[in-house]
Amino acid sequence: MRGLHLFLVLASLFLLFGCTDNGQQPSSPGEEGPTISVIGAETGNGTASTSQEEFTDAQWAQKALEEGNAYYCLKVSMEAQDACLLQLSNLSLQNCMMLGNYEVRKGCLWHHARALRDISVCDMLRGEELQACIIELSPPCTMEADENERGRCYAFLTNDSSHCKDDECFFDFATETMDAAACAGIQNTIKEAVCVGIIRGTNPCPGLAADSNKNLCYYMMALGKDSVNYCYSIDGLYESDIAYQCFLHFAVENQNKDLCNILELNNRWKCLSNYSLAMRDVSACQAIDSRAEVSSNLCFDGFARKFYQASACNYLPYASVVQTNCYAYVVLASPELEFWDCNNVEMKEWKDRCFMNLADQKNDATYCEYVEDASMGQLCVSNI
Numbered sequence: 237m238r239g240l241h242l243f244l245v246l247a248s249l250f251l252l253f254g255c256t257d258n259g260q261q262p263s264s265p266g267e268e269g270p271t272i273s274v275i276g277a278e279t280g281n282g283t284a285s286t287s288q289e290e291f292t293d294a295q296w297a298q299k300a301l302e303e304g305n306a307y308y309c310l311k312v313s314m315e316a317q318d319a320c321l322l323q324l325s326n327l328s329l330q331n332c333m334m335l336g337n338y339e340v341r342k343g344c345l346w347h348h349a350r351a352l353r354d355i356s357v358c359d360m361l362r363g364e365e366l367q368a369c370i371i372e373l374s375p376p377c378t379m380e381a382d383e384n385e386r387g388r389c390y391a392f393l394t395n396d397s398s399h400c401k402d403d404e405c406f407f408d409f410a411t412e413t414m415d416a417a418a419c420a421g422i423q424n425t426i427k428e429a430v431c432v433g434i435i436r437g438t439n440p441c442p443g444l445a446a447d448s449n450k451n452l453c454y455y456m457m458a459l460g461k462d463s464v465n466y467c468y469s470i471d472g473l474y475e476s477d478i479a480y481q482c483f484l485h486f487a488v489e490n491q492n493k494d495l496c497n498i499l500e501l502n503n504r505w506k507c508l509s510n511y512s513l514a515m516r517d518v519s520a521c522q523a524i525d526s527r528a529e530v531s532s533n534l535c536f537d538g539f540a541r542k543f544y545q546a547s548a549c550n551y552l553p554y555a556s557v558v559q560t561n562c563y564a565y566v567v568l569a570s571p572e573l574e575f576w577d578c579n580n581v582e583m584k585e586w587k588d589r590c591f592m593n594l595a596d597q598k599n600d601a602t603y604c605e606y607v608e609d610a611s612m613g614q615l616c617v618s619n620i
Contacts, residue, residue, distance in 0.1 A: 293320070300324060306331040329357065338362065349373060397421060407431050411460055430456040441469070451478045458482050464495065475500040480507060488514045493523060505531035512539050518548055537562050544570035546590055547580035555583070567593055575603070584608060592616045 300308035309320035358369035377389035410418035419431035458466035496507035512520035578590035604616035
């Protein structure tokens with residue numbers, strides 16, 4: 237029994253660890269198996285080629301350019317992506333929007349907005365660029381908020397006076413295009429007559445019954461023909477408001493303040509005062525008779541305040557309330573004082589104040605040297 241048991245054990249071991257089916261001995265636990273070689277899909281003739289993962293930024297950029305495919309640019313390093321995309325950004329708006337840096341992107345956005353004539357592309361721009369884009373690409377005349385101005389714009393754009401909404405538009409269109417038919421759109425009968433007269437080379441004014449109509453007609457003819465000669469036909473004394481407006485217009489247009497002297501006194505001083513403001517010419521205020529003190533003072537004070545010119549206050553009565561107020565307004569309110577102007581101020585106190593404020597505005601203590609009062613000069617320096 238013992239021998240039979242031993243035989244069965246040996247037989248079991250033989251079946252468990254015996255020879256394999258092909259007759260080869262199994263490898264020992266410490267031996268390595270055979271080496272397996274795998275040839276990739278991009279290799280040829282058993283030789284491996286460079287994989288796409290090994291492309292450089294420059295190679296990806298070149299591939300993107302050659303194939304016109306911006307998505308290859310997404311494979312380059314982040315810092316090089318915009319440079320890669322930029323060369324393809326004008327090919328499509330989608331490529332443009334892939335650019336990360338706005339300063340780089342805005343150039344191609346402008347390109348596509350103009351190329352597509354699509355105002356919606358403007359929304360991708362910012363600030364002043366956005367506004368400029370909207371204005372440039374908006375349909376003609378739509379940016380005119382005023383209905384009359386929009387009508388005028390369309391009239392001249394399409395060469396069609398039917399777009400006009402007011403007399404001024406019809407008149408200007410007719411006289412500029414020499415189209416008498418457009419005069420018919422004018423509601424004011426005098427202006428319509430003037431319009432036709434200008435185009436046909438006739439003067440309708442003498443035939444008008446009422447003097448007021450004649451005066452208005454001559455004024456319109458003067459403006460329409462751009463000639464001051466018609467102003468002289470307005471009432472004999474040149475004391476009407478129409479005469480004043482006519483001569484002032486040509487005084488400014490011709491830069492000739494002497495045309496104001498044709499008007500009667502009150503209108504003459506008003507004309508000179510408004511000329512001084514229109515032309516920034518203080519000599520027109522000086523041309524007002526000194527005996528017309530109110531008109532003269534108003535002219536100098538108005539000039540000084542409008543142009544922040546403190547030295548113009550010199551012409552006002554010395555040390556008067558009106559002069560003091562004039563100096564105070566200019567010196568204390570001027571956003572930008574000038575050296576020559578402060579230097580020409582006649583009243584010592586306000587001349588010092590002018591230089592003090594100038595030093596403060598310029599943040600330059602050098603101007604404090606021109607302050608004559610010692611204590612004000614020290615204060616001037618300490619404030620810088």
